[in-house]
Amino acid sequence: MAPALRAATRRSTLARTQTDLVAALLGVEVEPVLVETSADRRPDTPIWELGDRGAFVREVQNAVLEGRADIAVHSAKDLPSDTLEELVIAAVPEREDARDALVGATLETLPVGGRVGTGAVRRRAQLSWLRSDLTFGGLRGNIETRLDKAGDFDAIVVAYAALRRLGRTGVADDILDVNLLVPQVGQGALAVECRADDERVRAFLAESDHGASHAALDAERAWLGELGGGCDRPVGAYATVSADGTIRLTAMLASGDGRLLVRRQHRGSDPREVGRELARQMLERAGGLMLLDEASPDVVAPPEMSAAPPAVLP
Secondary structure: OOOOEEEEEEOOHHHHHHHHHHHHHHOOOEEEEEEOOOOOOOOOOOHHHOOOHHHHOHHHHHHHHOOOOOEEEEEHHHOOOOOOOOEEEEEOOOOOOOOEEEEOOOOOOOOOOOEEEOOOHHHHHHHHHHOOOOEEEOOOOOHHHHHHOHHHOOEEEEEHHHHHHOOOHHHOOEEEOOOOOOOOOOOOOEEEEEEOOOHHHHHHHHOOOOHHHHHHHHHHHHHHHHHOOOOOOOEEEEEEEOOOOOEEEEEEEEOOOOOOEEEEEEEEOOHHHHHHHHHHHHHHHOOHHHHOOOOOOOOOOOOOOOOOOOOOOO
């Protein structure tokens, strides 16, 4: 009997596990179509030098566009903010924990001048803002590779969702609150794409869509799209949806060295408008445009941890 669906996915253990989770949710047999992306072929290249977020997903999407797969399963954080016209995010399963985790030490127990391993400028900037004494080293590769390299640093930073999905939560020494370290857009969420004109598959996937998780992802992606940023900038956003449908979006953007940081919140009922409006506020009224040039009058500073001006929160 032929499989019900063919799912394009990256080759890593985490990507395969995520595809299995989607298959279990759909309740049908799924044949994985394993794809190596341009980012996978350049494991030693810093993330911000890869050019764009599409480096993690482009080949996976091509498998669907070329008919070699029916769906693509992505870590939503890897998707560019603009979806290809020929594809649609037809389902977002219920989101996993979006927080970042430290492996090797807690934020408080990291030694003065401690060396932290991370390939994300978002994490570097926010950790520098919290602890200006910290130093950083590049860290790339799948989650198993990064955990194997943890001993080379005082601590490394990984997505807690990845640890949960792989059954490795025991290695986490500190799980950082989203109000302390704003997550990457889409962190903890899965996005299932299919061809926009494939009505049968779209209808089938819609049954597994988690409305609140999808709305939160839409708000975050709209914010990033309006901002015009990507993984090469120190930016982050995290949305939640209350029982009455109200969306609360928290977002941050920072200078690369973490000395300057803007954080704002916005609420509303339309996810895309919430995201776009918050981006406009941050760029036009909160000094975001100047901050992207590493100069801003609107700076948020952690109390008792920096000589920067006092905190300015929404």
